Amino acid sequence: MLTREHAIVDYRDGRAFPDCLDRRRHAHYLGYAERMLAIYAGGIGRERRALHRDVETLFAEEPDCPLRRIRAFAKLLDDASTYTSDPKGEASRLRLRVFEAAARYHPLVREKDRLFEHPEGETKAAIARDLGEAWDDIDARLYADVLSFQRLESFEGYAGPEALLSRYNVAQLQACLYGAERMTVRATRDVKTILRYAKLARLLHEVRRVGPGEYLIEFTGPASVLRQTRRYGVNLARFVPALLACRGWTMTAVLRTPWKTRAVLEVSDRDRYTSALPPPQEFDSSVEETFAAKFGPEERDGWRLERETEVLADGQTAFVPDFVFRHADGATVLFEIVGFWTPEYLAKKRETLRRFRGHTVLLAVPERSLRDGAEPGEHVVVYKTAIQLGPVMEALETVRRRAGQTGDG
Amino acid sequence: MRSSDTERTAESPRLRFDRGTLLLDGPDGTPVRDLFGPDLWTWDGRVGAWRCDAMRYAAVRRVLKECPGRAWRNDVPEPPPVHWPAVNLPDLRPEQREALAGWRAADRRGQVIMPTGTGKTEVALAAMAETGAATLVVAPIRDLMYQWHRRILKGLGYDAGIVGDTLYNLQPVTVTTYDSAYIHMDRIGARFGLIVFDEEHHLPGQCRREAALMCTAPMRLGLTATPERSDGRHVDLEHLVGPVAYDMPLARARGRTLAEYDVVRVPVALTPQEQATYDACSRQIRHFIAERRRDRPGYSWKDLCAESGADPVARRAQKAYYLKKSIEDRAAEKLRVLEDLFRLHAGQRTIVFAGSNAMAMEVSRRFLVPTILSHTPKRERLAVLDGFAEGRLPVLVANRVLDEGVDVPEAKVAVVIGGQASTRQAKQRLGRILRRTGAARAVLYEVVCEDTKDVHRSRSRRRSDAYARTRHRRL
Numbered sequence: 001m002l003t004r005e006h007a008i009v010d011y012r013d014g015r016a017f018p019d020c021l022d023r024r025r026h027a028h029y030l031g032y033a034e035r036m037l038a039i040y041a042g043g044i045g046r047e048r049r050a051l052h053r054d055v056e057t058l059f060a061e062e063p064d065c066p067l068r069r070i071r072a073f074a075k076l077l078d079d080a081s082t083y084t085s086d087p088k089g090e091a092s093r094l095r096l097r098v099f100e101a102a103a104r105y106h107p108l109v110r111e112k113d114r115l116f117e118h119p120e121g122e123t124k125a126a127i128a129r130d131l132g133e134a135w136d137d138i139d140a141r142l143y144a145d146v147l148s149f150q151r152l153e154s155f156e157g158y159a160g161p162e163a164l165l166s167r168y169n170v171a172q173l174q175a176c177l178y179g180a181e182r183m184t185v186r187a188t189r190d191v192k193t194i195l196r197y198a199k200l201a202r203l204l205h206e207v208r209r210v211g212p213g214e215y216l217i218e219f220t221g222p223a224s225v226l227r228q229t230r231r232y233g234v235n236l237a238r239f240v241p242a243l244l245a246c247r248g249w250t251m252t253a254v255l256r257t258p259w260k261t262r263a264v265l266e267v268s269d270r271d272r273y274t275s276a277l278p279p280p281q282e283f284d285s286s287v288e289e290t291f292a293a294k295f296g297p298e299e300r301d302g303w304r305l306e307r308e309t310e311v312l313a314d315g316q317t318a319f320v321p322d323f324v325f326r327h328a329d330g331a332t333v334l335f336e337i338v339g340f341w342t343p344e345y346l347a348k349k350r351e352t353l354r355r356f357r358g359h360t361v362l363l364a365v366p367e368r369s370l371r372d373g374a375e376p377g378e379h380v381v382v383y384k385t386a387i388q389l390g391p392v393m394e395a396l397e398t399v400r401r402r403a404g405q406t407g408d409g
Numbered sequence: 410m411r412s413s414d415t416e417r418t419a420e421s422p423r424l425r426f427d428r429g430t431l432l433l434d435g436p437d438g439t440p441v442r443d444l445f446g447p448d449l450w451t452w453d454g455r456v457g458a459w460r461c462d463a464m465r466y467a468a469v470r471r472v473l474k475e476c477p478g479r480a481w482r483n484d485v486p487e488p489p490p491v492h493w494p495a496v497n498l499p500d501l502r503p504e505q506r507e508a509l510a511g512w513r514a515a516d517r518r519g520q521v522i523m524p525t526g527t528g529k530t531e532v533a534l535a536a537m538a539e540t541g542a543a544t545l546v547v548a549p550i551r552d553l554m555y556q557w558h559r560r561i562l563k564g565l566g567y568d569a570g571i572v573g574d575t576l577y578n579l580q581p582v583t584v585t586t587y588d589s590a591y592i593h594m595d596r597i598g599a600r601f602g603l604i605v606f607d608e609e610h611h612l613p614g615q616c617r618r619e620a621a622l623m624c625t626a627p628m629r630l631g632l633t634a635t636p637e638r639s640d641g642r643h644v645d646l647e648h649l650v651g652p653v654a655y656d657m658p659l660a661r662a663r664g665r666t667l668a669e670y671d672v673v674r675v676p677v678a679l680t681p682q683e684q685a686t687y688d689a690c691s692r693q694i695r696h697f698i699a700e701r702r703r704d705r706p707g708y709s710w711k712d713l714c715a716e717s718g719a720d721p722v723a724r725r726a727q728k729a730y731y732l733k734k735s736i737e738d739r740a741a742e743k744l745r746v747l748e749d750l751f752r753l754h755a756g757q758r759t760i761v762f763a764g765s766n767a768m769a770m771e772v773s774r775r776f777l778v779p780t781i782l783s784h785t786p787k788r789e790r791l792a793v794l795d796g797f798a799e800g801r802l803p804v805l806v807a808n809r810v811l812d813e814g815v816d817v818p819e820a821k822v823a824v825v826i827g828g829q830a831s832t833r834q835a836k837q838r839l840g841r842i843l844r845r846t847g848a849a850r851a852v853l854y855e856v857v858c859e860d861t862k863d864v865h866r867s868r869s870r871r872r873s874d875a876y877a878r879t880r881h882r883r884l
Contacts, residue, residue, distance in 0.1 A: 060725075066718025067727075092789040095779065099793075099802060102777035106803045107751035116752055120775070127777070143770050146784060202428075204455050222428045222595075223623070225453045225460055231591070231619055315457050 001079075001237065006072040007175035016255050016263040018176035019069065020169050023272070032058055033161035040077050040155045048083060049148040072175075076167055080157055083150040091145040098138065101127050166274040170244065173273065174237035176265060180253040181228050183219045183236050189248030191215055191311050192320035193280040197242035199316075201235045207313035215311050230256055244275035285339040287364075288322055291387045300389075302328040303396055310334060312356045319352050321361065331400050337364040337387065360399055362392070424469065425484040429595035429623030431466060434458035445472050463598050464649070467518070467627035485625060488543035488602045491581050495566030496538050501531060504657050508532045509539075511655035512630060519654030520609060520631040520646060527657060529632040530557070533605050534564045536630055542602030543581040547590045547620060549611045551783055555790055557584040557607065571787070572597070587611050590620035603628040610635060612649055613642035621649040671852050675750075676859035677742040687736050690729035697726040737858050738764045743826050744775055746856050750824055751776065751804070754852075757821040758797065761806045764827030769806045772826075778804035794818060824854045 008019035021029050039054045052074045059065045086092075102108070105118035112119045128135035143149055158164040177183075187194055194217065198205055203219045210216045219239070221232030236253065243251060250268040257263050267273070283289040295305045303325045310332075312319040321334035338349065346369070353361055364381045379399070381391045422435025433441065433450060434457065441450050441459050449468065450459035461469070466485065473481050501509065505528055508521045512532075517540065523529050537544050546561075548554045551574045561569045561582065570580030573589035579597060604624050606612050609631035612621055621629075631650035636643045647653075679687055701708040716723040751759065763769035766782050773780045779793040779802055796802035798818040805820075 061721055063721055064719055067724070069718070089786055089788070092786050096789060096792055099773075099777055099779045100796065103796075103802050106776070106778070107748060107755060108776050109748060109752065110745075116755070124777070139774060142774060145786075146766075146770070206455050220455075222430045222460070223462070223619075225451055225455070226430065226462055229619065230616065231595075315455065 002072050002075055002171045002175040004175065004178055006068055006075055006171075007178065008066060008068050008072075008172060009176045011257050011259075011263050014261075014263055016176060016257070016265040018172040018265070020172065021165050026064075026165075029165055030161045032062070033164045036073060036077060037157060037161060037164060040081060040152065041157060043152050044154065046152055047148065048078070048150050048152070051077075051152060052148075072168065072171065073164075076164065076171060077155075081155050082153045084144070084153050085150070086145040089145070091141060091143060094138065095142055097131070098127060098142065101130065167276065170241060170273055170275065173267065174240050176255065177237040177240060177253060178233040179230055179255045179257070180233040180236050180265070181220075181230055181256060181262075182224060183251060183253040185217045185219065185243065185249050185251045186210070186214065187217060187246070187249040188214050189308075190246035190280050191217075192308055193246055194243060194249065195311075195318050195320070198239055201239035201242075203232065203235050203239060204316060205313075205318070207311055207318060209311070213306075213309040228256075241275045241277050244269075244273045245277040245279050247279065284322070285337070287339050287383075287387060288337055291337070291364075292323070294387075294389055299328070301393060301397070303393070304328075312359060314355050317352060317355060319356055325362075325396055327396075327400060329400075331403060332360070333396055333399055334359055334361045335364070335392075336361055338366065338369065360403075362395055362399070364392075421480040421482050423482040423484060424473070426463060426486070426599035426625060427460075429463055429598050429619070430460050431463055431469060431485070431625075432456070432458045432460055433469075444476060445469065462622045463625045464622045466599075466625035470627070486599050488600055488626075489581060490541045490602075491543055491567070492541070493538060493565040493567055496564070497566065498534055498538060498564045499531065501535055502528065505532050505535070508655040508657070509535050512536060515652055515654040517603075517628040517630075518651035519629070520633070520636065520650050520652070521655045522633055522636055522653060523655070523657040525634045529607075529634075530560055531564075533607075533630055533632060534560060537561075537582075537603065537605075538565060540603055540628060542628060543600060544583075544603040544605060545590075545597070545601040545624070545626065546582075546584045546605045546607060547587055547612075548584065548607045549587055551586060552781070553607060554584045554586050555787055558787070559791065559794075576787075587614075587617045587620060591616050594620050594623040598624040601626040603630065605629075606631045606650060609633045609646060609650060610638055610643060613638060613645045618645065618649055673852060673854050675746055675854055675856045677740055677746050677856055678859050679736065679740050680742060683736050683740060687733055690733045690736075693729045694726050694733075697722065735765075735767075738827070739768050739771060740858050743768075743856050743858075744772065747772065747776070747824065747826065750822070750854055754822045756803075758800065758818070759804045759822040759824065760820045761804060762823065762825045762827060763806060763808050766808055768826065769808050772806050776804065778802070778806055780806045782808055821851050822854070823852075824856060826856045 010017040010019075035058055036055055039051060039058075043051050043054075055074050055077070056070050059070050102123065105123045107116060108118055108120040108123050109116045110120060124135045124139075128138055131138065144151075158167060185194060195205060195207075198217075198219055202221070204221060204224075206218045206220075208216045208218075219236060221229070221235060223229055224232065243249065247269055250266070253265040255263050255265055283292070292305065292307065297305075304327075306324045306326060308320055308322065308324075310321060310324045312321075312334075321336045323335040323337075325333040325335060327333075336349075338346070349363075353363075360379070362379050362381065364383055364387050367382050367384050379395065381387065381395055383391075422433055422439050422441075424431060424433050426432075432453075445468075449465060450461050453460040470483075473483065504523070508523060509532055512519050512521060517536075521529065521532055523532070533546070546554075546557045546569075548557055554571065554573055558569050558571060561567050561584070567582055568580075570578040570583035572579060572583055572585040572593055574586075577593075579600070581600070583597075583601075585593070601624065604621070604626040606621070606629070610633050612618055612631070629650045631646060636646060636653075678684075698708060698713070701712070705712070713723050713726060717727045718724075747761065761769075761772055761778075763772060766784075769780050769782055772778065779789075779796070781790060781793060785793070793802065793805065797805045805818075
């Protein structure tokens, strides 16, 4: 990730535009990216500052390139690099030894005279002899632990020049978000993934349904309810690559500008950001996939199957069932498939279902998870390796019949 | 799960620390606003609980204690008391005793304002010693953080933890920087009984203040010589730290702690080669700006920086300026002058202040003398400072860490080889380092590039020239 010092943001008319390299206007950047990658790939053993200098030199004649952009590229290249480190503090120890040895010769003079008889060159050679090394070797290692003198050990690199440029655009978007106070995502798909990654980024959410299968999710942090704060900007930035991998969303973030005014950043899945993360899996498990295929897109006995279109939210617990059955008469049954399981997992699932007991949830449970002689109970379909349609349709009818009865009575 | 437990949990309100805030949840209808007043808690619908800044913990706890007949569950951890292994503090001077008494009288929540060099650190150490509280000390920069670590080790015999400078070693007593405190407080905010803000005028910044807001520590001590901020935010210190508990009159400090010393300015010339590059850069910048001003009379350095992104010529002018600065900073002649000064003061402890890390390392490699830079590891820092104090190491090179009271061992001679003349504030701080011993006065040498000054002077003479003032703007 970049730091605040790398961020290039254009603030215009209350809106924020993070620096973004365009496929057309910046087509020639592909060439730069290729050469930058070559500098690092061929730079094993070289000092960090030399690599940075070379990268800077590449852009010397480029009419469109602020210094921050160059520094940002160097940072992204460094992020994919390993430099020699000095975990045991060898340079530090060497310094102490050398300086303590040199103390009694102080000052090292250029030419000796009657008072000062320790010329620089000879004294350094003598100290080197005592340490059993050549002076030039010692001198080269003396400050080897300083960041800019560290040497490139290996370069993991990027998949190609385009990948580096994509990474740059995403990194600038993230850096822009460091100044964000809150973020709102309007999502029609992949809500489950969005919420899961937001939780991993330690964000709090508020979910509102704004239309059929359309949700407005506001992301903030704990203290946001007390005051406007930018402290969760980093969490929002960390969350963004996951969001970019999803489909069907628009995002609006409120930022604080350097002039202490506010600006709005708007991004959607149609902006051509490429996430380094893969898009969310359509199906978490093959059991789900098989079942969806078996049911098919058509109506069956008045029921239609929809995938992850319902979000139940209560405080910070959100429940996105795998499927929703909607009947032509308006009845809705949520369908959740328990694939792999552990006792903790089942306990947690039970707790979630208890929270949302106002909804009808049908549960598919693998047979091997049932203890001998255990009663599956109501609204539970037991399956062996694949979920059969028959028992599911039966259970759905039972639910509908019962709903009808309570409605009549 | 026993049913009695469940019942009690369900009925009694629960207080806990949640990432820099306090959360109070309990059964519906708990008269939170009646008990705590209308402003303390804010309802947080996202989690269905009451929330407030962790800083309000002292007030919250007071209400809980005075609130009989209710089974509150307080899940905010109680920081364990600290036992000081070996207290070895000097006797406090009268004004330090007054400061400590003032803080005590302010319910151990307040600011102590004392001029530079009057021993604020000792007041804080005495406060730590007498309260025996788990303490977090927040300092503005890494060097000061390490300095606090040293002082706590020396005065209280306690090896404090360090959070900052890529280290994360949390102990009941820990030192940190404002920047690290801002980052980590949501995790560590409930672990301390006392929080000390050194140079507290740094605290009220937009982000840094959160270090105070997100910490539960009921006892707070702010230290500063100059609480005022140009943005007026210092008034918030009362809210973030506490009222002014002690404000030492300046007259009492005068003439006691600040030593007098001579200042000697040593001009150096650039080598012909450096001078040639320097002049070429100057010409390039001058030419560039004159060109631009033909169309835009108000063209300034700021415009140049803004344009450097889209204009290679502007970028080259910008680079030329940085090259000039670097030549001033690292003129080869400075090393020769330094050699003369080392000869002149052989046998006397000497501190060299460089204008950049690069120059500091250059001096170090030329003369084989140790540096104290921001990236110097803790162990080396201690070894160098001790070696210097004991006289085993004759010279110490630092970069400009002077502006905020970093304690450097006393010395007879200081040499400033930075590019710019030292500020009055830095000179005052230097007064603490340079001590008079016997009849000989301490000396401060300022090594400055002669020709660049000449350039400056000649420009000043041509004040009517449209270009004359750009240099001021740039610096």
